Amino acid sequence: MKRFFFLLLLLALLVQPLAAKTLTKVAAVVNNDIITTYQLDKAVIDALAKNAKGNQLTSKEFDQLKTSVLENLINEKLVEQRIKELGLNVPDPELNAAVEDVRLKNNLTADQLKQAVEAQGITFAAYREQLKKEILRYKLLSREVNYKVEVTSGEVRDYYMEHIDEYRSKPKVRVSSLSFELPADEEAVAELREQVVVTRKQLQKGKAFDQVLAAQGDAAFGGDMGYLVEDDLAAVLREALGGLEVGQVSEPVEMNNQLHLFLITERDSGDSGMDDRVKAEIEQLLHQQKTEARFKEWAAELRENGYIDIRI
Structure with missing residues (x-):
């Protein structure tokens, strides 16, 4: 029964009347913003829906999940604050162009794209807002993370030699x-x-x-x-x-x-060397790995320089 208790509790919180939301508490303070327990519970529900074990989590696993979700919310809030601090924005023409790019890449008409989005259970306006956040995040990372990431030819060569069997095609x-x-x-x-x-x-x-x-x-x-x-x-x-x-x-x-x-x-024979395709693939992989590592460092710097108060 304990495995189901947490899910039922969260569902109960989320279906309370609108007026009851004022009773939610502060889960964390992030500089001048707060994350409420309502926001946390909603995010946990979303995470449970994506978790293969779902409501079969033990109490320990649930606590670990909730902690991880809160950490992600804190990081997202720090990113939002940094975007606002730098004055980054996405003008409507740029957002419209991004939507159009998605439409063209999927070979859809404007109506078909809207139907495809709504079939996922979100409004088209919400989809545009989600896309806008992704563009802002990309701009922020390009400015503060990606420019410090460099992959040398030596690193590409070393990776290839260490994983050569993965790039040698079969005869x-x-x-x-x-x-x-x-x-x-x-x-x-x-x-x-x-x-x-x-x-x-x-x-x-x-x-x-x-x-x-x-x-x-x-x-x-x-x-x-x-x-x-x-x-x-x-x-x-x-x-x-x-x-x-x-x-x-x-x-x-x-x-x-x-x-x-x-x-x-x-x-x-399948014994192909490191051609341009393989080189580009390795460069992309190493760049992604370095970007992720640099992002963690950058996020840690934001947390270290900010004010974080977890209250649950």
């Missing part, structure tokens, strides 16, 4: 297939096998795949299968393709009541 092979349906008649099957042998020799001699396929008429089908990761292939295919070089043709492979020939057209 892939590009294959063209030529397939024949196996007939029910045994004599016809024998004739087909002879035809497949002849067809394989044509491919081995370098005759163009498309010409060989076209010459089969309705007796065969196939084409380019694209790049295949060898480790992901069925055992029978791995065995058939293993060791074949570009331009070589597999032995006839019988699968799914069909006979198949596979022509190797390209191979990719």
